[in-house]
Amino acid sequence: MLDVTAPLLVDIEAFFPHGVYRYAVGGLFVGLGVAVIYVGTGIIAGASTFLESTLSYVSGASRFRRYRPSRDWRVVFTLGIVLGATVYAVVYQDGAWTTDVQVWRLFVGGFLVGVGTRVGKGCTSGHGVCGVGSASRTSFVGVVVFLLVAIGTAQMTMALGVRP
Amino acid sequence: MPLVFAGGLLFGFGLGFSHMARPEVVLSFLYLDDLGLVFVMFGAAAVTAATFFVVPRLRERAPLTGGSYGRRLKPFDRKVVVGGGVFGVGWGLSGICPGSAYASLGIGNYPMLAGIIGMFLGAYVQGVWRSKTSADAVEAPD
Numbered sequence: 001m002l003d004v005t006a007p008l009l010v011d012i013e014a015f016f017p018h019g020v021y022r023y024a025v026g027g028l029f030v031g032l033g034v035a036v037i038y039v040g041t042g043i044i045a046g047a048s049t050f051l052e053s054t055l056s057y058v059s060g061a062s063r064f065r066r067y068r069p070s071r072d073w074r075v076v077f078t079l080g081i082v083l084g085a086t087v088y089a090v091v092y093q094d095g096a097w098t099t100d101v102q103v104w105r106l107f108v109g110g111f112l113v114g115v116g117t118r119v120g121k122g123c124t125s126g127h128g129v130c131g132v133g134s135a136s137r138t139s140f141v142g143v144v145v146f147l148l149v150a151i152g153t154a155q156m157t158m159a160l161g162v163r164p
Numbered sequence: 165m166p167l168v169f170a171g172g173l174l175f176g177f178g179l180g181f182s183h184m185a186r187p188e189v190v191l192s193f194l195y196l197d198d199l200g201l202v203f204v205m206f207g208a209a210a211v212t213a214a215t216f217f218v219v220p221r222l223r224e225r226a227p228l229t230g231g232s233y234g235r236r237l238k239p240f241d242r243k244v245v246v247g248g249g250v251f252g253v254g255w256g257l258s259g260i261c262p263g264s265a266y267a268s269l270g271i272g273n274y275p276m277l278a279g280i281i282g283m284f285l286g287a288y289v290q291g292v293w294r295s296k297t298s299a300d301a302v303e304a305p306d
Contacts, residue, residue, distance in 0.1 A: 015196075015198070015199045016198065016199060016200050017197070017198050018183075018198060018200055019200070020200050020203050022181060022182055022183060022200070023182050023183075023200035023201060023202075023203035023204045023207070024203040024204075024207045025178075025181055025182070025207075026178045026179065026180070026181040026182020026183070026184065026204050026207070027178065027182060027203055027204035027205065027206065027207025027208040027210075027211075028178070028207050028208070028211055029174050029175070029177050029178025029181060029182075030174075030175050030178035030179060030182070030204065030207075030208040030211075030263075031178075031207060031208035031209065031210065031211025031212050031215075032174045032178070032211055033171040033172065033173070033174035033175030033176075033177075033178060034171065034175065034208070034211070034212050034215075035211055035212060035215040036167065036170060036171040036174060037167060037168055037171035038212075038215055038216065038219065038226075038233070039215065039219055039226070040167040040226060040227060040228045040229075041167065041168070041226050041228050041229045041231060042225070042226035042229055042231030042232055042233050042234070043168075043226075043229070043231065044216075044234070044235075044236045045168070045171065045172075045175075046236075047175075047261075047262040047263035047266065048261075048262040048263075048287075050262065050266075051262065051283055051284055051287035052287050052291055054284075055284065055287060055288055055291060059288070059291070059292070061291055061292050061295035062295040063290075063291035063292070063294050063295040064291050064295075072165075073165060073168045076165055076168050076169050076172065077168050077169070077171065077172040077175075078172065078266050079169065079172065080168065080169040080170065080171065080172015080173045080175065080176060081172045081173075081175050081176035081179065081263060081266040081267050081270070082176060082266050082267065082269050082270040083172075083173060083176060083270060084172060084173035084174060084175060084176025084177040084178070084179075084180065084267070084270065085176040085177065085179055085180035085185050085266075085267035085268070085269070085270025085271050086176075086180075086270040086271065086272075087173065087176075087177055087180075088176070088177045088180025088181050088270075088271065089180060089270065089271040089272060092180075092181070093180075093271060093272075095272070096271070096272025096273070096274075097186065097271050097272055097273055098272065098273050098274065098275055099186065099187050099188060099268070099273050099275055099276065100188065101187045101188065101191070101258065101259060101275075103275055103278045105257055105258045105259075106187070106258050106260060106275060106276060106278045106279035106282065107278040107279060107281065107282040108254075108257060108258070108282065109253075109254040109255065109256075109257035109258020109259070109260055109279065109282065110254065110258060110260060110265065110278065110279035110280060110281070110282025110283040110285075110286065111254065111282040111283070111285055111286040111289075112250050112251070112253050112254025112257065112286060113251055113254035113255055113258070113260060113261060113262065113279075113282070113283055113286065114254075114282060114283035114284060114285060114286020114287040114288075114289075114290070115247075115250050115251075115254075115286040115287070115289065115290045116247045116248065116249070116250030116251025116252070116253070116254055116286075117247065117251050117261075117262060117283075117287075118247070118286075118287050118290050118291065119243050119246060119247030119250060119290055119294075120243060120244050120245075120246065120247020120248040120249075120250070120251050121238050121243065121244055121247065122238070123251065123261050123262045123263070124205070124255075124261040124262075124263065124264070125175075125208075125261075125262070125263045126236070127248075128205045128208075128209065129205065129208040129209050129212055130212055130236040131236050131238070132205070132209040132212075132213070133208075133209045133210075133211070133212025133213040133215070133216055133236070134212075134213075134216055134235035134236040134237055135213070135235070136235065136236055136237045136238065137240060138237070138238045138239065138240040138244055139236070139238070141240065141244055141245065141248070142244050142247075142248045143205075143248075145244070145245050145248035145249055145252060146248040146249070146251045146252035146255060147252070148252065149248070149249050149251075149252025149253055149256065150194050150251075150252040150253070150255040150256035151194050151196065151256065152252075152256065153194075153252060153253045153255075153256025153257055154191055154194030154195055154256040154257075154259075155194075155195065155196075156256075157256065157257060158195055164188065164191075
C-alpha cells in the first residue's frame with residue numbers, strides 16, 4: 001500500500017521514532033471497543049454516522065431521517081469515545097493537551113471529512129477498522145483511496161510551507 | 165446502552181493511548197515521518213476481523229438485542245472513490261477524522277471544536293443536497 005518496503009528493510013527504526021507499542025496497544029483498544037459492542041448487540045459501530053444521525057434531531061431531510069432509529073445509541077457511543085479519551089488523559093497526560101494545528105485547517109479539513117465520509121460510505125473507523133475487519137472489498141478500496149489522497153494532500157500542504 | 169457506552173470508552177481510550185487523538189501525530193504519519201499509525205488501524209482491524217469471524221460461529225443472535233451477527237459489507241460504486249478522495253483531502257489537510265476528533269475533545273483539545281463544527285457542516289451540506297437529488301433517499305439505511 002505504501003511504497004516504502006525497500007527502505008523499511010534497510011532501516012526500520014527510522015520510520016518509527018516513537019516505537020510501535022503505543023500505536024499497537026491503542027489499536028487493540030479501539031478494536032476491543034468495536035468487538036464488545038458487536039458481541040453484545042450485533043451492531044458494528046463506526047464513528048462517522050453519528051454526524052448524520054445527530055443531524056436528524058434538527059433536520060427532517062430524508063438523508064438524516066433514515067438514521068433516526070440509531071441516533072440515540074450513537075450519541076452514547078460518541079460520549080463514550082470522548083470520556084474514554086478523558087480517562088486516558090487523566091491517567092497518562094499532564095493536564096489538557098491542545099493542538100498547534102491552525103484552526104482554519106481543522107475547520108476546512110473537518111468540512112471535507114464530513115462531506116467525504118458520508119458520500120464515501122465510511123471513515124477511518126467505518127472502512128478502516130470495521131470494513132477491513134469484515135474483509136469488505138469496498139472498504140479496502142475506500143481505505144486505499146483516502147490514505148493515498150491524504151498522504152498526497154499532506155505532502156503538498158507541507159511543500160507549500162503550511163505549518164503547523 | 166451501557167454496553168455501547170463501555171465500547172465507546174474503550175474506543176476513545178485507545179485513540180488517546182495511540183496518540184491518534186492528536187492531529188500532529190496523524191499529520192506526522194501522513195508526512196511519512198512516523199508510520200506507527202499503521203499499527204493502530206491494523207491492530208484494531210485484526211481484533212474486529214477475529215471477532216466478526218469467530219462470534220457468528222459460536223452464537224446465532226446477539227444476547228442484548230436479538231440482532232443477527234453480520235459483517236460490514238457495503239456495495240461498491242463510484243461514490244466510494246469520490247467520497248474517499250474528498251475525505252482524504254480533508255484528512256490530509258487537518259489530520260482529523262471523526263473518531264479521533266471526538267477523542268481529541270476528551271484529552272482537552274478544545275480547538276478541535278472548529279473541526280467538529282466543520283464535520284457537521286459538511287455532513288449537513290451533503291445530506292441536504294443528496295436528499296434533494298433523491299436517488300440516495302431510497303437506499304437502504306446502514
